[in-house]
Structures are given as C-alpha cells and as structure tokens.
Amino acid sequence: MAEPPPVVSRLDDPAVEPRLARLDALLSQLEQTPGRTAELALEAVELLTEVYGEALARVTDLAAGNPGALDPLTGDELLRHLLLLHRIHPDPLDRRVARAVDDLRPQLRAQGAEIALLGVENEVARISLAARSCGGGGAALRDLVRQQVLTFAPELSAVDVVAPAPVPALIPVTTLWQRPEPPDAPATAAVTPDAPATVAVEPGVTATSKVAVTGGVPATGAVARAAGPLASGGPA
Structure with a gap:
C-alpha cells in the first residue's frame, strides 16, 4: 500500500514577513563579506532567483488564458511581491x-x-x-x-x-429668489408707504403729494394724474 505524500508545511503571511526580512539581512552580509565564497553564494542566489522568476512568469502566462485566474494571483501579498520583484506583474x-x-x-x-x-x-x-x-x-x-x-x-x-482642491463657495439661497430686471426695462422708483411722492408735471415744475402707496410699488402715471390739481393750485 502506497504511503500518502508527506504534508508540506505552509507559511501564512505573518510567518513570511520575518523570513523576508531575514533574507534581506543575510544578503546584505554576503555583499559585505570579502572572498570568493561570498561571491559564489551571491551568484547562486541570483541564478536561483532568475530560475524561480521564469517559473512564475510561465504560471502567469498560463493563468492569462483563464479569465479571472489572475486576480487571485495579484491579490495575494506574497505573490504580488514576487511578481513586482521579477517585473512580471500583469x-x-x-x-x-x-x-x-x-x-x-x-x-x-x-x-x-x-x-x-x-x-x-x-x-x-x-x-x-x-x-x-x-x-x-x-x-x-x-x-x-x-x-x-x-x-x-x-x-x-x-x-x-x-491637499484636495478647495470646494467652490455656495450660492446664498436669498439670491435665488431675486428676479433679474428685464433688458431695456424703464427705471422705476419705489415709494414707501406714506412717503411723499414727487412727480414731474410740467418742465421745471414739480408737485408733491402725500400719497399712500403699497410698499415697493413704483409710482406710475396714475399717481402723476392724482397730483395734477395740486400743481395747478386747484382743490385737493
């Protein structure tokens, strides 16, 4: 009876991180170590990295033909690190x-x-x-x-x-209720309640009458006609 294959121990992300840090430290020590032995060790690491990079590139080539297969590869932190290291990130x-x-x-x-x-x-x-x-x-x-x-x-x-671009200032709500003056509209004067209204009757002559006008309503021709007797000196 064939024996089952041995269970391969796997490393999760927290276990991988210190190993990568240790690998960087060892490589730094090798680079600073003089002698032929250190040079051979670094050459062996470079060749091994190159071969593993080619193997990983072939995996990504195979996965590229399967829609959705690349997302799990690029989403894995360790694989993403290796893909970037070998400049083969898809x-x-x-x-x-x-x-x-x-x-x-x-x-x-x-x-x-x-x-x-x-x-x-x-x-x-x-x-x-x-x-x-x-x-x-x-x-x-x-x-x-x-x-x-x-x-x-x-x-x-x-x-x-x-920093983000500044947000444009908001338009005051009160301005939305103001009606624009129509083009070429004649200028009118607003008369307040119980305010004296001065109306031109004849050139160079003015007549003043205390006329009650609704607030904000301009003085019109009707007001001028009501002031006519005053201008001529007739009865009020």
Missing part, C-alpha cells in the same frame, strides 16, 4: 496605483482622512489626501500613502501627495 501601472489607493481608503477613513487618485503621468502618481490632523499626524499619513503606493508600483519615480 496589471498596468495606473491600475496598481489605483488598487493601492483603494486598499488604503478604509484605513485612512478610520483616522478621519480621505484619499483619491488624481492620475498617473510620466511615472509620477498624484494623490489627493484630506486629513483632519495637522503637523506630524498629517506628515505620517502622507508617508504611509507614499510607502503603500511604491509597494504596489516600485517603478514610480515620485508619489505626490497633495
């Missing part, structure tokens, strides 16, 4: 930057900040960040955004994190 630059911004949005909202991608041009990403905190807190959030975006798109030459 997503274009702008899509990866947009994904970095989307992944950051819930975390930033929990801290009272809003983020939006303004665009990617000439290997420069422009990102809008509105944060409540000022000074050191805002600077820390900007550094977090830059680090996250560069993790998804290391080929960027810069990540510009800017």
Whole structure:
C-alpha cells in the first residue's frame, strides 16, 4: 500500500514577513563579506532567483488564458511581491496605483482622512489626501500613502501627495429668489408707504403729494394724474 505524500508545511503571511526580512539581512552580509565564497553564494542566489522568476512568469502566462485566474494571483501579498520583484506583474501601472489607493481608503477613513487618485503621468502618481490632523499626524499619513503606493508600483519615480482642491463657495439661497430686471426695462422708483411722492408735471415744475402707496410699488402715471390739481393750485 502506497504511503500518502508527506504534508508540506505552509507559511501564512505573518510567518513570511520575518523570513523576508531575514533574507534581506543575510544578503546584505554576503555583499559585505570579502572572498570568493561570498561571491559564489551571491551568484547562486541570483541564478536561483532568475530560475524561480521564469517559473512564475510561465504560471502567469498560463493563468492569462483563464479569465479571472489572475486576480487571485495579484491579490495575494506574497505573490504580488514576487511578481513586482521579477517585473512580471500583469496589471498596468495606473491600475496598481489605483488598487493601492483603494486598499488604503478604509484605513485612512478610520483616522478621519480621505484619499483619491488624481492620475498617473510620466511615472509620477498624484494623490489627493484630506486629513483632519495637522503637523506630524498629517506628515505620517502622507508617508504611509507614499510607502503603500511604491509597494504596489516600485517603478514610480515620485508619489505626490497633495491637499484636495478647495470646494467652490455656495450660492446664498436669498439670491435665488431675486428676479433679474428685464433688458431695456424703464427705471422705476419705489415709494414707501406714506412717503411723499414727487412727480414731474410740467418742465421745471414739480408737485408733491402725500400719497399712500403699497410698499415697493413704483409710482406710475396714475399717481402723476392724482397730483395734477395740486400743481395747478386747484382743490385737493
């Protein structure tokens, strides 16, 4: 009876992270170590990395023919790191930057900040960040955004994190109720209640009559006719 294959121990993301850090430290030590042995060790690592990169590229080529198969690959943190390391990530630059911004949005909202991608041009990403905190807190959030975006798109030459554009001032509600004057309309004078109305009767002669007029109603020809007897010296 055939024995079952041995169970391969798997590593979750928390277990992978310290191993990657340890690998970087060991490679740094090898680079600083003189002698032929260190040179051979580094060459072996480079060749192994190149072969593994080619194997991963063939996996992505096979997955490209299956709709939806690439999303789980690019969504996995470790695979995304390796795809970027070998420069074989299937997503274009702008899509990866947009994904970095989307992944950051819930975390930033929990801290009272809003983020939006303004665009990617000439290997420069422009990102809008509105944060409540000022000074050191805002600077820390900007550094977090830059680090996250560069993790998804290391080929960027810069990540510009800017404040959002100011919101245009609101139109006062009272202005919405004001009716515009029609073009070429004759000018009229508003007369207040119980205010004296001065009406031109003849050239150079004016007559003043205390006429009760509804507030805001202009003095018209009817008012001028009512003032006529006063101008001629007749009875009121």
